[in-house]
Amino acid sequence: MAPKVLVVLTSHDHHNANGNPTGWFLPEFAHPWDVLHSKAELVIASPKGGKAPLDPSSVEMFKSDPVSSKFLNEQEPIWTNTVKLSDVASKVSEFDAIFYVGGHGPMYDLYSDATSLSLIQSFAAAKKPVAAVCHGPAVFVKATTPAGEPLLAGAEVTGFSNTEEDQVQLSSIMPFMLEDELNRVSGGKYVKATEPWAEKVVVSNVKGLGGVIITGQNPASATGVGKAILEALGL
Structure with missing residues (x-):
C-alpha cells in the first residue's frame, strides 16, 4: 500500500500590512507533487x-x-x-508524513494555528516525517515536543533567508523574519545555501523523539524536499 502524505496549504490570501495578495507559492507545491504523487497518496488540507x-x-x-x-x-x-485541517486532526494514524507548502501565507496563519501545531507535535511524536519548504518552516517556530521543548531545539534547519526576503523587497512588511526566528528557536542552528536562491535541503533529527524534520530554503529546494520525503518514507 502506498504511503499517505498530508499536504498543508495556507488559507491566508493577503499581506496584513498592505493588503496585497499572497498565498501558497506555485513551484513549492508543483515540484514536490511531481516527485510524490505517483508513489504516495496525497491528501491536501488547509486551515479553512x-x-x-x-x-x-x-x-x-x-x-x-x-x-x-x-x-x-x-x-x-x-x-x-x-480538506479542512481540523477534519484530519484526529487522523494522524492514517498518515505517514506531513508536508507544508511555502509562500508568504503560512507566516500569517499556519505559524500560530493551534490545529496545525497539534498535528506537527503528533506527527513528530509518532516518528513520522515533518517537512516544509521556503516560508513553510514558519510552522515549526512555535511547535513543541510533548515535553514542551521547542521542536527545533538543537536541530539544523533552513528556510527563506533574510537576504532573499530583502531581494523580493518584502522584509519591511513581514510579521517577522523567518531566518531570525528559525535561528533563535533552533539555538543558532539555522543554515542556508552559499548563494541566495540556490538549493538547500536539510534533514535533521527531532531531539529526543527520533523522527526527522525536513526543511528546504526556497523554491529551488522544492524538488529536493519532495525527494527527501520519499527517502524518509523508505521509497
Missing part, C-alpha cells in the same frame, strides 16, 4: 478548507517552468477543494 489561495505572483514568476505550468493547468481541483 475549500479553496486555498495561490499567490498570483508565483504564477507569473514561474510561467516558463514546465513543471509548474503543467501542475497549474491540470491539477487545479486539488487546491480548490482542500
